[in-house]
Amino acid sequence: MIKKVLITGATGLIGSELIKQCHGEGIAVNYLTTSKEKIETSENYKGFYWNPKKGEIDLNAFKDVTAIVNLVGASISKHWTKKYKKVILNSRVKTINLLYETLQNIDHNIVHFITASGVSIYPNSKTKLYTEEDTEVDDTFLAEVVVAWEAAAAKFKNSGMEVSKVRTGVVLAKEEGALPKLVKPIKLGVGAPLGSGEQWQSWIHIQDIAGIYLFLLKNQLEGKYNAVAPNPVQNKKMTKMIAAKFDNPLWMPNIPAFALKLLLGEMSVLVLEGQLVSSQKIEQLGYQFKFYNLENALQDLL
Incomplete structure (x- = not known):
């Protein structure tokens, strides 16, 4: 049984929830x-300094640790300038490389490396249901990031560790992430589906995404896993369901794709494209979702 884990990106949205669930176990x-x-220090929660840009890391962080969960990565919802795209990529790849190189040079007991990844590796499609077996890769910047991210993580396998890649969908949480951004225009009475509204949103509740990490950790499962709820919905349905929760009728026409492209540039793929992604693999291994349907997830979060 795992007794101690090292988490990067621990103060972020998923990290904070995962820490709570780890402590619960x-x-x-x-x-x-x-x-x-x-940096905080208590009996079951200890912080250590690192500076990936300078290649600095406090080696005490690895003491008595048997697994690493890597959640670090710059936000993808800031404007994608050429410079910021580099930041997005480096914040994922350089950090993994630093962990890998450090472990090559020290004695440690780490047997399992789990990293965040994204469903944006799969091509945009309205009809195809993607499983972990699918090998097609989208031609977007985000897919390129995911490929580099997963390749960096794969190196840990060469050092005899189990490697898990958690391909994350749209994480729904109260205070942060996608949901507050979707709620805001609806509350103001100007909510509308985006583009055609037919793009799929493979979403997951914050408790379940952290729950999947914990499940992989406790059962030492390796491989690729889609971390999405079992019932994806289209953008227009998600928009309608949120509006119904606030009793705010949607009266505006869909926001045209060209307007979103003008406003967001290349980053518009975040809202205009989507993938229909299967959660079957993790369910068959025994993970039980707390939030199976969007209705229950929204009930809990709104």
Whole structure:
């Protein structure tokens, strides 16, 4: 049974929930932070400094740890300038490389490396249901990021560790992530489906995404896993369901794709494209979703 895990990106949306769930199971957490002010120390929660840009890392972070969960990565919902695209890519790949190189040079007991990844690797499609067996890759910048991210993680396999890649869908949470951005225009009475509204949203509740990490950790499962709820919905349905929760009728026409492209540039793929993604693999291994349907997830979060 795992007793201590090292988490990167621990103060982010998924990290904070995962720490709560680890502590609930009696698993102690070490975490890496780039901010010395964010270092805390208690019996089951200890922070350690690292600076991936300079290749610095506090080696004490690895003490008594048997698994690493890597959640670090710059936000993809900031404007994609050429410079910021580099930041998105480096924040994922350089950090993994630093962990890998550090472990090559020290004695450690780590047997399992779990990293975040994204369903955006799959091509945009309105009809195809993607499973982990699918090998087609989209031609977007985000897919390119996911490919590089997963390739960096694969190196840990060469060092005899189990490697798991968690291909994450749209994470729904109260305060952060996609949901508040979807809710805001609806609350203001100007909500509308985006583009055709037919693009799929393979969503997942914050408790379930953290739950999947914990499940992989406890059962030491390796491989690729789609971390999405069993019932994806189209953008127009999600918009309608949120509007119904606030009793705000949708009266505006769909927001045209060209307007979103003008406003967001290349980043418009985030809202205009989507993938229909299967959660069957993780379910067959025994993970039980707390939030199976969007209705229940929204009920809980709104």
